[in-house]
Amino acid sequence: MDRGLYIAASGMIANQVRQDQIANDLANVSTTGYKADRSAQRSFGDLLLAERGTGAPIGRVGLGAQISEIRTDFTPSPLKQTDENLDVAIDGTGFLAVETQQGIRFTRNGQLALAADGSLVSANGYPVLGADGKHLVVGGKGTLEIGADGTISAGGQTLGRLGIVSLTDAAKQGDTLFTGKPGAAPADAAIRQGFLETSGVNAARTMIEMVTSLRAFESAQRVIHTIDDTLGRGIQAASTGS
DSSP states (O other): OHHHHHHHHHHHHHHHHHHHHHHHHHHTTTOTTOOOEEEEEEEOOEEEEEOTTTOOEEEEEEOOEEEEEEEEOOOOOOEEEOOOTTBEEEESSOEEEEEETTEEEEEOOOBOEEOTTSBEEOTTSOBBBBTTSSBOBOTTSSSOEEOTTOEEEETTEEEEEBOEEEEEEEEESSSSEEEEEEESOOTTOEEEETEEEOOSOOHHHHHHHHHHHHHHHHHHHHHHHHHHHHHHHHHHHHHHTO
């Protein structure tokens, strides 16, 4: 009975973690450049059961489940046309580099703006880095044109180039920022001016996953109640001698 309680409780904990992950995805269903997460579940080891006295094996029983890893799905999402001059999307793989207080981070949120000093900043106000690793100062030069390779120009004058990088060992730092080891720009990466990448969350699929996880949580909860009732009746019977 005690093992049954442990197994059911571990299932509830695993599904609670999954519910938190799914809720965060749903909260970012409209966040530009957001990448959805996936919870990977695995079971604890099995215990070999043996017949009491003879030691003959009679089967195995699992020791419960747990969330082993939360993975981010980096599949590129569809692009949405905005016709805003400073909106850019990466068509293909790759990331833009920005400088935060914690160091250089990477993002696919291309909703850019101009700071008071004319530098290009991200939606969070972080300076955007060029291909040379320096801040891009492009304001006051006229209407900006951004080419497919990230080159920024105005009035026929080249002002700089967006730094597009590949990323290995990428890990989330917030909703749209990532850490990782940057590399050369991916061959399939192209900048699309006047577009933004939509969120990677499929609302319908995520809602189904939430309901499925909730039902699994409730099932484990009912198992605990059933075992608790059975143990209570057993204790009562033992105490009355019946």
